[in-house]
Amino acid sequence: MLYAVELVNLSKAYGNFRAVDDISLQIREGEFFSILGPSGCGKTTTLRLIAGFETPTSGRIYLQGREISGVPPFQRPVNTVFQNYALFPHMSVAENVAFGLEMQRVPRKEIERRVREALEMVRMADRANSRPHQLSGGQQQRVALARALVNRPAVLLLDEPLGALDLKLRKAMQLELKQIQQEVGITFIYVTHDQEEALTMSDRIAVMGHGKVLQCATPEEIYERPQSRYVADFIGETNFLEGRLISLNGTAQVQLEPELSIAAASSERALAQGAPVTIAIRPEKIALSAQDSDPSALRGIVREAVYIGTDMRYVVQLGQRTQVVVRVQNLGAERDQRFRRGDSVYVKWAAENARLLVD
Secondary structure, X not given: OOOOEEEEEEEEEEOOEEEEEEEEEXXXXXXXXXXXXXXXXXXXXXXXXXHOOOOOOEEEEEEOOEEOXXXXXXXXXXXXXXXXXXXXXXXXXXXXXXXXXXXXXXXXXXXXXXXXXXXXXXXXXXXXOOOHHHOOHHHHHHHHHHHHHOOOOOEEEEEOOOOOOXXXXXXXXXXXXXXXXXXXXXXXXXXXXXXXXXXXHOOEEEEEEOOEEEEEEOHHHHHXXXXXXXXXXXXXXXXXXXXXXXXXXXXXXXXXXXXXXXEEEOOOOOOOOXXXXXXXXXXXXXXXXXXXXXXXXXXXXXXXXXXXXXXXXXXXXXXXXXXXXXXXXXXXXXXXXXXXXXXXXXXXXXXXXXXXXXX
């Protein structure tokens, strides 16, 4: 299979520090691919390696089957959109978008046509004569995107381009970016530390930590079936319950405390009885009720009850040292069923929603 971008055992070291540590990735044609992780995990360095702004210490980079590891940035068919947009303040919107084409000595009539098409694509044609200071942050971001797309790159690299926007505008631009990517069909490689942003826009996500790719999968797989505690902890809110394995037969039985054991999804790894394990359960996967005759339901006491708009967030004490966070969606018919601090409740979850982690 011919990939848009393929990284093979790619590393980048600065002295003894390995910013990117032997990663391999295959990014498909027309894919919206996100690299997600906290500051310092190596995601921006990976993007700069693809762009040619950094030289690999070892490994290879392929673009549409052609090795480009030693090719200078200006000869690579990629463009980059940065967080600060880097628009020329003394130029109009149209002049900013045309700049790259003029440097390539593209004929004037073709420049005008391509600039018009690029601005229409990002819905900024009516602001062609405006200067950057006359635009909002979201409009400037669209202009930066048009300037990158007008060169018709094989791959568009985006380094946290929405980071400077306020929350409401950022959410709106997430959807717009995804729509634009689907319309133009170009491969987008998007770097972000925002988990919700990655989940919203991506076809696939590579979660990075300490210079390594820890999991690469669809947003649903990353969220529902994390392969490590690091991934489960970084993506969304998660309850982590520490215990020891009692048995592993179909489902895993885990002892949390002397009088408290729970069921979890079976591990793919062979584990010995008594092995220390961690159970990961998403707060929204836990059911909360005043009464429950199911023998698997656990009795607890509400320690916190916080209204957060769409949800109620509860902290429930299950044993001497075991607590779980439970999120219950606020639906009109259930307002009278809210619990208060000190209420006795029952919690339960499907075993397949409790992930058994061993790292």
